[in-house]
Amino acid sequence: MAIKYSKQRAVIKEFLQDRKDHPTADVVYTNVRKAYPNISLGTVYRNLMLLSDMGEIQRLRVGDGSDHFDPNTREHNHFVCRQCGDVLDLEMDDISGIDQTAAKSFRGKIDGHRIYFYGICEKCLQAEQQNQ
Amino acid sequence: MAIKYSKQRAVIKEFLQDRKDHPTADVVYTNVRKAYPNISLGTVYRNLMLLSDMGEIQRLRVGDGSDHFDPNTREHNHFVCRQCGDVLDLEMDDISGIDQTAAKSFRGKIDGHRIYFYGICEKCLQAEQQNQ
DNA sequence: TTAAATATAGTAATCGTTATCGTTATTGAT
DNA sequence: ATCAATAACGATAACGATTACTATATTTAA
Structure with missing residues (x-):
């Protein structure tokens, strides 16, 4: 193959x-x-x-x-707009330590994670202001 | 309604x-x-x-x-086993600050997040050992 | 007790994704 | 360059999860 x-x-x-x-x-x-x-x-x-x-x-x-x-x-996080559904990259301070934080109280092997942030994106926020 | x-x-x-x-x-x-x-x-x-x-x-x-x-x-996180697919609760130290950390470098409104940890659960780890 | 409104069971339809299959393209050896 | 093998293709069917539809049943407030 x-x-x-x-x-x-x-x-x-x-x-x-x-x-x-x-x-x-x-x-x-x-x-x-x-x-x-x-x-x-x-x-x-x-x-x-x-x-x-x-x-x-x-x-x-x-x-x-x-x-x-x-x-x-590359490992990086994402943002999902609740309004338009767009998925955007979200660069942020390193939080790779959370796997260890999670492992402290968990009796299995953790080898990764996915984080999705939710809210309203810049574009939708602006459109909101226009309509008011 | x-x-x-x-x-x-x-x-x-x-x-x-x-x-x-x-x-x-x-x-x-x-x-x-x-x-x-x-x-x-x-x-x-x-x-x-x-x-x-x-x-x-x-x-x-x-x-x-x-x-x-x-x-x-209640706000809490989850673990998904890559082997058996089970979804488990994962209690851990408070990391609710990550919304703020994320907001620092993002030009939209963040109002929440979801985190899924991945790996092998305790049950599958044990089964693995038995088969060796 | 009755009438309006909401929920139900049963079933069809939809949506995203995966599988199948006969044909076409790529590749490594001649 | 030609060939055979094998992987990838396009077309379409099948699939699994979820949602929509409809005629009937249940809830609820007057």
């Missing part, structure tokens, strides 16, 4: 690299389709999974019903 | 209270069915959502494909 090159996979990865948001499979599909009209949704899913498994991208399950994909595999 | 009492909702809530794990809708359904054989899956879903909306229970989207429900609405 050696991995072979595919143009489709290259295009999908390239598209992801250029986005600062964290698109869902469907968004990747509709966009990649513009340059590559007969790519199939299954191919998009298969490659997003493959890229995640290879550690070249990150799959985010933010809890809004569909998976989001992040080309940045 | 006032909320009316329903025996089904009471039974669902009661069942949840008695569980220390965090069952999915389907688990709630198959169990509640034993005492209440003709309850419908739709009713279980509707009431779990309703109870979440009313703030009487918590919906957890841990990223394993189905929602889990927690009768404990």
Whole structure:
């Protein structure tokens, strides 16, 4: 099961690299389709999974019903807007110590975590002010 | 749209209270069915959502494909076992300050977060040792 | 006790994702 | 360059979790 090159996979990865948001499979599909009209949704899913498994991208399950994909595999946190649903990067002071903090009171092996912050994003806050 | 009492909702809530794990809708359904054989899956879903909306229970989207429900609405964190998929409570030192830490470098309004720790639970660790 | 409103069971529909399958593309060896 | 193997493709069906629909039953306040 050696991995072979595919143009489709290259295009999908390239598209992801250029986005600062964290698109869902469907968004990747509709966009990649513009340059590559007969790519199939299954191919998009298969490659997003493959890229995640290879550690070249990150799959985010933010809890809004569909998976989001992040080309940045560095450990970092995310913010989810309750209004528009956008998923944004959230750079912050290092809190990697929380795994140890958690381990203190837990009788299993902790090897990682995911944090999702929720609230209203800058864009929605501004729109809110305009409508008042 | 006032909320009316329903025996089904009471039974669902009661069942949840008695569980220390965090069952999915389907688990709630198959169990509640034993005492209440003709309850419908739709009713279980509707009431779990309703109870979440009313703030009487918590919906957890841990990223394993189905929602889990927690009768404990207090703010606390969770652990997800990579092996058996169990979702466990994880009591730990207060880290509620992370919302402020996150806010420092973010230009939106943060009003909460969810943290999921991942790893191998105690039960699976023990089973692992037995098989060696 | 009755009428309005809400909840139910049963079932169909929807949505995101995964699996299947016959065809096409990549790759390493000739 | 040609070939055979094998991985990837596009199209579409299947799947699992959740939501929507509808006719009937239950709750509730007057």
